[in-house]
Structure formats: C-alpha cells, structure tokens
Amino acid sequence: MMTIRTLRSPQLALGVRVCGRCWRHDGPRHQRADPLGTDGARTEAKQEVDGAQTAARPKGFRTKVAEFFRPARDTINEVRKYANETWTFMKRDDLEQLMFEDSRVLWKFRGPEDIDQWMVASDKEMGGKSEAHLTLSENNTAFFHGVTNLEVPKDGVTRYSGYAAMRSKQQQAAFNRRSQMDFSPFNVLNLRVRGDGRSYMITMAAEGYFSSQWDDLWCYFFFTRGGPHWQDIHIPFSKFFLTSKGRVQDAQCPVPKDRINTIGITLGDKINGPFELEIDFMGVTMDLTHKEEFAYEQYYQGPRRKRFTKKPLLSTKDW
C-alpha cells in the first residue's frame, strides 16, 4: 500500500511507456475504463495515418540499425543531460542571486513558451460537461476560459461535477526524473490577474515519498474582483491548507516549499456558466513583515494513550 516512488524500473528512466500500476508492461492491461472512448479513436487514427505509409515499404537496413542503437543513443543523451545538471549544480553560479533575491518571477505570460508549460483539465475526463481552454489572449497574456457545468455524469459513482483546472507541467530532469521547484527563500505567492468575479483556488502539489502522499494538494482560495482593472493577489504560503483527493485533512502541515512539483489554478465554485481569467504573471516574494508560520492548528488530534503507554527505559525528567 505504501509504495515508494523512487524505486522505478529502467524502462521509466529511459522514457519507455509503462503501465503506471505495476511498472512492468506497457499498454492497456490495467487501464481504466475510458468514458469518452477517445483512446480507441486515437489509436485507430494513428494506424490509419501510419498504416498507409509504413505498410507498403519494408524496413531498410539503415532504419533497422537506427532502431537497434536507439536505446543506447537515448541513454547517452540522458547521461549528457545528467552531467550538465551536476555541473550546473556544482558551479553554483546563482549563489549571489539566491542569497540576495527578494522575489522571483515564475511565469510571465507574454508568448506561447510559458503557456506551453501549463496544461488544462476539467471534469470532461470523468464524463462531465465542463470545458476549459488556456490560450494566449489578444493582450499577450494567458487566458484561461471555458464553461463549468454542474451536471453530474450518470455513472452511479460520481456525486459532484463542475470543475476546470490549469496546472503547470511537471519539470523533468535527466532520466525522466521529476525535478521540483524550490521556493524556500520565499514566503508569499504573487499573481496579477483579471477575472470575472468568480472565486478560484491555487493548488500546489509537492513531492511525496509514500504513495499516500501522492495526492496531497495544498490549496487556498483567491477571489477576483471582476472589471477591467488588473488585480494583484498575494497569498502567503502559511495560508495553504492540506487536502488529499479533494478532502481537507485533519492533520495539517505547512506546504514544503523546497519540493513543489506543480502549481495550479482550479475553479469549482458550484456555478453553472462561463468563466474567464486573464493571468499576467505569477511570482514568489519574500515578505519579511509576514511572520505567520502556519495558519491552522497542528497539534496532535488522535486518541490519547492512557493505558499501555510506552514509558522510556531511563527517564531523564528529573536530571
């Protein structure tokens, strides 16, 4: 049950597609039922396109040689990437910046490069009717828009619906490892947005060692004013509360700033209708006037062990 994600097969390191459950084979043996039926359509279309071209010609010697050496070539590329990373890490060119910087701009949406680092999801994956799109607006800013629909998909299991989300893509290091973002010098998240009056939620996913932590998401709400003026939003990291699979957890802890995988913006405010959110930039700041470490109680909330309490062998209480 508590699977440790670091023990991975060589296939994953070299980018070979594997089944996410057992990491051995690839393909549909453990695949979940696909409500939209898009997987079948995709593979069929691909077969059509590829079949026309590849069915006629047999593989030549050059292609066979290239295919034979491809794993070796991929490995060498990954080794090169890894060497590059290690060298950058050892050089520490950015040491002065890390020591003195007060803020960092994470994404400045002025062109398609930063938009490509984000991906969009909505309840369409589970058969819902919401739509969400992330495009470049006419002002060269990120434009997250779509429609939320509260109609619950009729599969007998889902109870609520109507959400749309955008999430930053996972950064990758050499050998397809996940690389995290480090915000430990900062304590406030900044956004400049122009919304339509609806309330959104910022979510941060951190790297977890155990499988029970893989769905952990630290969240907080932000409210848009609406209207033609831009709005600056500052959310300290101490305000983010821990949720897992959509449920707020009892045992709260502050977001681990040094190992954040993704940041996202979600909309799930139980309203049927279109939404529009324009994002200028997203950054982090160190605000020395903000002294709060964590906004929620962290005391132990479990049962009190009165009987059968383990006493230490040697008590140093009276020394």
Added chain:
Amino acid sequence: MAHLSRIFSRQVQLCVRTVPGGLFQQCRNSLCIITYSRAVQKGPVCPPGSNRQVAQLHSSAQHLAKKDTQERNDTRALVLHKQVFEDVDPDVRTKANFLKVLDNFTKKDIRRRGHVEFIYAALAKMKDFGVHKDLEVYNKLLDVFPKNVFVPTNFIQALYNHYPRQQETGIAILEQMEYNGVMPSAETADLIIKVFGFRSHPMKKFRRILYWFPKFKHINPFPLPDPLPADPVDLARLALRRMADDRKAEFKIYQREEDETESNIKTYVTSIQTVEQQQMLAEHPKDVPVYVEGSFRLWLKDKHVYYHILRSDLLGGTKAQAMKEREWVEDDMTKNDEQRRRWLDPVAFVENVPEGPVFAMCITGSSCQESLNTWIKGLQEDNPALKKIPVVFKLSSASTQLAAAQ
C-alpha cells in the same frame, strides 16, 4: 416460513405506504412496480446495499407482492420513498409541506422503519422544495433518526463502526449541509449526540465543519450581501462599486426603468466614474477617439451582469504603474542602483500589460445602443470634454474574450 417472513419484513422496510390525504395522490399499483425496477436501474437514491435487497425482493417475492395487492387494498402497495415527495404538487412545494412529509413519516412508526432510504430520498428532494439552505429543515431531518438506538454501549460496539449505514446517512446529511454552506448549530450537535453518540463519525464530521467554516467565512475581500438584492439597479450599484474599487467614485443613475424616454426600450442606465478617471478624461486630447466597449460579464455569486466600459488607446506619455515596489531599501549599494533593484526584486518590476486608460463603466438593463447613447449623454454632462471627443462604439457579445482589444 422464516425466509418468507424475512422477505416480508424487508418489503415493509424498503417501501412506504401511501397515506390518503388531501395533499397526496393515490398511487397506482402496476405503475409502482414498473417504476420501482426502472428507477432502481436509473440512479439509486438509496445506498448501494439496498439495491441488492431490492433485486432479491423482486425476483423471489414478486408472486407474494402480487398476491398481496390482490388481497389487500391500495394503501399497502409498493411505493418508492421519493414518491412521497414527488406526489406533492409542484406548485405547493414549500418548506411547510416538506416538513409535513417528514412529520408523516416520523409519526407513522415509532421504530422509523426505512428511515435510511427515506432520508436519502429527502436529501435528494430538498432542492425541489427550496429548503436546501435551511438549517431548521436539516435539523428536522436528523430528528427522523430514532434516538439512543445507535449509541454504542460497550467497547466492542464502539470499536467496530456501530450501525455503519446509519452513520453514513448522518454523514450524508452533514455533507449536503457543507455543500450548501449551511452552518450547523448547537441543536444539530445535540441531535447527533442523541442519535449517534459523541464518538461517532457524524460527530467527527460536525466538528470538522465547525473548525473549517469559520476559518474561511471572511476571507473574501469583495464580500457580497446575502441574499443578493433583487432590484436590478441595486445589483448594478453593487457590481459597479466592486469594479471601480474606489470609495469616492461617483455612482450615477442616468435613467430608471419607469422614466419617460423617447425610445421604446425602457431600461435602467447606471454608471460609475472615479475622480481620477474624470481628470484623465478632461486631459484627453480632442482628436483621439474614445471607445465604448462591451459587453463584458461580471459574476456576483451566481448571478451575472453585463457592463460596458469607456476607454481609449494607450497614449505615448502615460506612466506605467507597476506593482508597488518595496519602499525600504537596506544598503547603499542597492539604494541608488535601479538595475540591482530590478535584479533583486523582479516581481515588483514586471511591466504592465500595455493598455489604455478606462474612463467610466456602465451597466444597463439591455445592452442596446439606445441605453448606451443615454449613458454617453449623461457622461457628457458631467465631463464637458467628452462633447468634443469622438466616441466609437465597439460592441460585441459577452461570449467573446474578456480582454479588451488593443
């Protein structure tokens, strides 16, 4: 024999008898059985466990049911729990009638047979009756549970999830309260303790609600009154004040719906303009046109209004306002060196999206040309400079992008 009697008692547990009365219509036998099976396949209101019981009932005891209905009268027919709610006329689906249905159930049987399924049906129907945000109704729904029966009396019962289906139902009631933003009261706590005991799952859920709701109740920096005003002019005032974000902004109603106008369309025209915007409009060069752009959508809770803005293109000499830079700078090295300050605090120096200024905003009942003309005429009285500036109308429907075109 024992098997048959068990099925019989299950039959009574799952169904409810129709009560002849002025409010309810008589149930038709044949339709009930068919709708029963179809409804079961469609989407269960009851928890999944009861479907198995229903299938058993249907296949093995159907002959019993038929024999039953032949011998007895209409009032002992199979009826779904939600049928009791659907029998209420759509015109009279009020809180009082909802409570009456609950009362009928509680007074009928001291043992409250079938209360789990009944409560699930009631939860599903609350929105129809318009009581999904009413605390009193949720408390009455918790009152449907029999008291003291589900409270564990020894440590084995406390250990092993005592009466799990009933606890799930209690949690379902609290979850619907949480979904609708209803804050439970001390009476809710009393009821949960009487029904399930203090160390139960519904009580844990109640304590979680009591912890988290107050944390998030006042975090909205743009709060709106609850309920929203019904008068559209009041709603427009709320919306415009929210968008202008200036206490000294002047909110004006240029036309009300009742006013006599030349045009056929009778609507209200409201506008807002801050002092700075008035000054900027006064300084605006006379040959550069200003644009009326719209309509854009603004959401206020679950209602939306459409607004138009008066803006112009970006002029050469305007000063870009960046995010407020940190005022205190520590060392001499950084104090005079703007390059270094930019390097240290890039967030404060992110350049603004180049956009022209906004001079005023308006909300009209119908976003039609005549109402916008009225708005411009009203603005021209307050801003004499506007009489000489050419005004261009760039109207589009709100389904297009929110971002104002450059």
